[in-house]
Amino acid sequence: MRRVMLLGILLAAGSIAAVAAQQPPAATAGPRVIDIVKLKDALYVLTSSTPGNQATFSGGNVAVFITDDGVTLVDDKLAGWGQAVLDKVKSVTAKPITRIINTHTHGDHTGNNNFFGASVEIVAQENTKTNMMKMDAFKGENAQYLPTKTYSDKMTLGSGKDRIDLYYFGNGHTNGDTFVVFPALRVLHTGDMFAWKDGPLCDRNNGGSCVSFPRTLQKLIAQVKDIDTVIPGHSPMQTPKDLQDYQTFTSDLLSYSMEQVRTGRSVDDAAAGFKIDKYPGYKNERVKGAIQAVYDELKK
């Protein structure tokens, strides 16, 4: 009898857990709070961008660049957060949003192109536009919110203090990652080519490559100078030294993974043997995924 009751309690607990799992995450249910950080008089960042924290995750870091002609956004967060983005922008300028740069295809960077509308100029690297065309969010009528201006290797928008330089240096997080530079302000937005201090995410379905990742970052560092502040994809502001350290980390991780492949070790064993302690402040939540990506890439 007692055993039957215990079983009943366990089943009830199990069904509560099942119901809880069906609830929408807090990010879609609760108030939509985005934090804003002032970097310069004409440049702000909309944060609250750490994936994994469902309560606050709104998508990647958004740069808000205020020019004479209007506001340029770099990325525009997850679908459903458009009004919260707009409210924050309005809290610092009365100018309209006239341009959005999508650093890459993912929905946490492109989710509100439709909210800001077809009258806004949308800019991306050409491979990113191709990737976006495969997304349900940009099919049918929503195709009007695809990038309207694309480039292959480099493009400059505006001039003088309003100048923005866009660079593509090769595969990494995807095959269309744009680095955005505000030369007058000495600020760089990396998108998810430097998302966090952890293993890189290489989205192979969108042409990403953990094998090319370090080389792509090396090209960036070699060619883009005169930067004081780095806006990463999903973490607090960084320095050029942090970026250089991240390039070294991704390069070390690639060499390590290739060596593990050569010696025939499993991905699990390779991940277990990687020494993250060498890299102060780094997490080990995505290292295994990055190693797996190298294994998959070398296999084909």
Ligand SMILES: [Zn+2]
């Ligand atoms: Zn991404």
